[in-house]
Amino acid sequence: MERSDSWAVRQPQSITLPRQLVFAIALTIVWTPSFAAAGDPPAPLRERIDQLLAETSAGVSAPLVGDAEFLRRISLDLIGVPPAVEEVRSFLADQNPAKREAAVDRLLNHPRYARHMAEVFDVLLMERRPYVNVTADEWHQYLLKAFRENRPYNELAKEILEADGAEPHPRAAVRFYLDRQADPNLLTRDVGRIFFGRDLQCAQCHDHPLVLDYLQADYHGLLAFYSSGSAFVAPAPDGKTYYAEKAGDRLTFESVFVEGKHTTGPKLLGLTALEEPPLYPDELYVVKPAENVRPVPKFSRRAKLSEMSTNGTNRPFNENIANRLWAHMMGRGLVEPVDFHHSANPPSNPALMRLLGEEFAASGFNVKSFWRELALTQVYQRSIDPPPDPASFAPLASSLAAELEQRLQQVRSSAQAADEEYDKVAAECLRVEEAAAPVVTELDQATAAAAETVTKFDEVSRQLEATQTQFAAKTAVSQTLADAVAKTQEVAKALPDDQELAAAAQKFAERQQQIAAEVGTLAADAETKKAAVAAAEQLVTTTRLGIDAVRGKFAPLAEEMKQKDQLASTARAARVEQEMLAARLEQSLAAIKQLAALPPIQEQIDAAGQNVAAAESSVTAAAAAVEAQQAAIAVGEQARAAVVAKAEQATAAIAAAQAQQQRWNQLIANVTAAIAESEAARQQLPDDANLQQAANSLSAKLAELRAGEAVPQQQLADATAAGQLAQQELAAANLQQQAIVTELSQRQQKLAEAQQQLELARLEVDQCRSQLNESLEGLQTEWTKTFAMRPLKPLTPEQMCWSILQVTGVYDRYLAAEQAELDKSAPLADADKQDPAKVAARELELQQRVYDKLKANVGSFVSLYAPAAGQPQSDFFASANQALFAANGGEFNGWTAPAAANVTERVVQQTDPKAAAEDLYLTILNRLPDEAEVADVTQYLTAHPEQKAATVQELVWSLLTSAEFRFNH
Secondary structure, three states, rough: OOOOOOOOOOOOOOOOOOOOOOOOOOOOOOOOOOOOOOOOOOOHHHHHHHHHHHHOOOOOOOOOOOHHHHHHHHHHHHHOOOHHHEEEEHHOOOOOOOOOHHHHHHHOOOHHHHHHHHHHHHHHHOOOOOOOOOHHHHHHHHHHHHOOOOOOOHHHHHHHHHOOOOOOHHHHHHHHHOOOOHHHHHHHHHHHHHHEEEEEHHHHOOOOOOOOOOOOHHHHHHHHHOEEEEEEEEEOOOOEEEEEEOOOEEEEOOOOOOEEEEOOOOOOOOOOOOOOOOOOHHOOEOOOEEEEEEOOOOOOHHHHHHHHHHHHOOOHHHHHHHHHHHHHHHOOOOOOOOOEEEEEOOOOHHHHHHHHHHHHHHOOOOOHHHHHHHHOOOOOEOOOOOOOOHHHHHHHHHHHHHHHHHHHHHHHHHHHHHHOOOOOOOOHHHHHHHHHHHHHHHHHHHHHHHHHHHHHHHHHHHHHHHHHHHHHHHHHHHHHHHHHHHHHHHHHOOOOOOOHHHHHHHHHHHHHHHHHHHHHHHHHHHHHHHHHHHHHHHHHHHHHHHHHHHHHHHHHHHHHHHHHHHHHHHHHHHHHHHHHHHHHHHHHHHHHHHHHHHHHHHHHHHHHHHHHHHHHHHHHHHHHHHHHHHHHHHHHHHHHHHHHHHHHHHHHHHHHHHHHHHHHHHHHHHHHHHHHHHHHHHOOOOOHHHHHHHHHHHHHHHHHHHHHHHHHHHHHHHHHHHHHHHHHHHHHHHHHHHHHHHHHHHHHHHHHHHHHHHHHHHHHHHHHHHHHHHHHHHHHHHHHHHOOOOOOOOOOHHHHHHHHHOOHHHHOOOHHHHHHHHHHHHOOOOOHHOOOHHHHHHHHHHHHHHHHHHHHHHHHHHHHHHHHHHOOOOOOOOHHHHHHHHHHHHHHHHOOOOOOOHHEEEHHHOHHHHHHHHHHHHHHHHHHHHHHHEEEEEEHEEEEEEEHHHHHHHHHHHHHOOOHHHEEO
8 A cells, every 4th residue: 555645745826725714623623513504404414524524624634535445444344344356346347426325235234234243342342351251152142133133322331231130131231240250440440431431440549640530539439330239149050140239338438649538429420429319228128138149229320320321411421432433433533542531632523522422312322324424424435645735734724823822822711710610619519528527427327327227127027027937837736736636535535445546635635735835935925026126116217217317417418519519510511621622722733833834844845955955066066176186196196206217217327327436436446556566566577578568558547547537427426416306306296296185185174074064964854854754744643633534444353354254265165055054954945035034034044153163263363463351452563473373374374275266266267467466456455456566466476387376375365464454444
């Protein structure tokens, strides 16, 4: 899935949007819709939703999705699986402009609709808790029946909130309580979260540290509905577990941070305290608590809670379920997280939130019709791509920012005033509570005393009843014996000689006298106990009078507390509204400022880009100068090398001249020495002509040498002069080269500086782009919150499992097998085949049989893909175990193997790569592939012709494990 290049920021030439249209992110604040003139019938809900969002968005919205994406989206949302390939082809070919509406209606009446909704609401209500007291089949059939009948949601919720496991409600309904162990605190948290969208857990021991709206009194007011409840295991032979409820008392609580004890009765969020009937202790129960007896109070707080919650007037209840249904269809709630409604986390569109809650209640809590209206809105059909050209709205955003700032200040002022008013009324409530505390204590004491007298009265009444029962039994025995004595004596008189009979008659008489004596004793004991009962009854009457007296004292205080409580509830609601408005305005203002800042950021990017271009030019010029200088150095080095060579030659010439002169001087020295020696020899031999001739030769040679002595001297002088000149030239060349090198260093420094400036310029561009991306991401988040664009929604583990079974053909294979089995074992008669009811019943039977065969597979996915049981189930995460399961799981790989004309087998048999690619993508991703995807499939198939089956299975696997398949977009 590639996003279109719609993030480009462009400065518009002009803005033509009317100023009275307030920009999307700004105007989802407080707005009273006026959809139709007075007396006109209201438009369909879908139109009012779109109108409201359009009027609060100034037209900023993503485009609508194409037919293929719509069909996949609505199929996953309404029946939990993607459409079959034949459905996709037919839908794409259908030219009927109303085909989307027809598709919605068809899916809402699909046999798998109720099954999917049962799974959706199972997760919503039970958050994948284990089955302990109610079986999975009981619970699923209970939900399945409810959605097949399209039962109103408030009836379903009322049944669950009232359930105790006994008649008249279905036993499955009590699972909500029993599989939470009937734990009062857990039920308080989960009833608050799941039915009212408020997670009060952190307000159990003190006011919530982060949420102004959640008070400790709220927690204990809700806890009071459940504090007297518990699980009750019936004795054999029943042995089942039930939810048992005793008559409740006022709860006492104290903050761990603030001293002072408080009391509360049952109280729903945002409402005044529940008024309970003023029953005396002996009037509290229909069935009194006793060993192995489940008590049944005359007044059930839970029943009252269910009634007040589901009667259509409870705004938190209505808006919570409307928000959850919206989140299911749209990918996120107007309030997100869906169980965290409070003023600092306001609905992204408060007017829409109120509209949805009111309309869902007005529809009779009709889930199916609500789904239909949501599915046919334009907002449901928007793309995951962001709105194009966001900067075109920047001038309008800039002009609105100041107005919004002013509005925010007004709201903050109103919020402060509302806060002060609430604090004032809350202080009054505390004052009245403190004033009433002694009387409350007195009333509790009087009630406790009355309870003791009732206990005593019950005890003496039981004793009297036991005595009377014994008296009646003994009296009956005595009468029977008297009759026996009379008859025996009569017979004995008739047979006076029968001694045994006379003895028997005597024994009967004695026994009758003994029993008669016991009857007399019991009669006396009964009279005594009657007196004790009368005395105990008188005490009950007396303590009742005591209760009445204290109630008389408490009545005006209670009325004042009720009035103050009402004022506090009203003031608190006003404070919450103002705080919510301020929070939404702050969020909107932040987004508007981000939008208004887009053109300046783009201008900074453009200016920084120009700086980058200038810096790049400077770097290019500096690099060229360095390169030129490096070339100059090379040329200079060549010239210097010639000078060095010349200097070296001059040095060599000097050395040669010096050597020549040394040799010449040595010859003169040698000849002079030889002349001296020859002269010494000639003097000794004056007549030796040879010596004379030699001496003459030496003298002549010396003269010759002396005559040529100037030549080597001149050569040496010339060579020395040439050498000095060469050294001078070398020194000049060295200086010139040093200057060139110095210039290179300077030019390299300039290049480094230019490169540094370029890096700084590029860094500035990166920072500006990062700022732009951050602003765009913030806007995208805001647009997702305000539904100007569609958020991505991961498939649930259940959806993912059933979807894989659907697209791989596994489901259809099981369906065909069950169909064949039923046609063989219990075929429909021809007449039955013409009966729509019987055909529908057979379809449901088939669905159930296939579900029973395949439901075990869902457990594998839930264990890997779902959060922990009992935790909110909306978070998406990926894990190594998921990857390993997808890569190596035997089930997963088995489903993708070629079989029974499934997609793998069809593609294996297909010879046209383009047709193969279309079948793959239409079956698994429910869309046609683009050219690049067709090319990829073609290349992959042709690269492994000898292993086509394995290759196709890998392609199927890769699409099933892709992010596009795992998300509903």
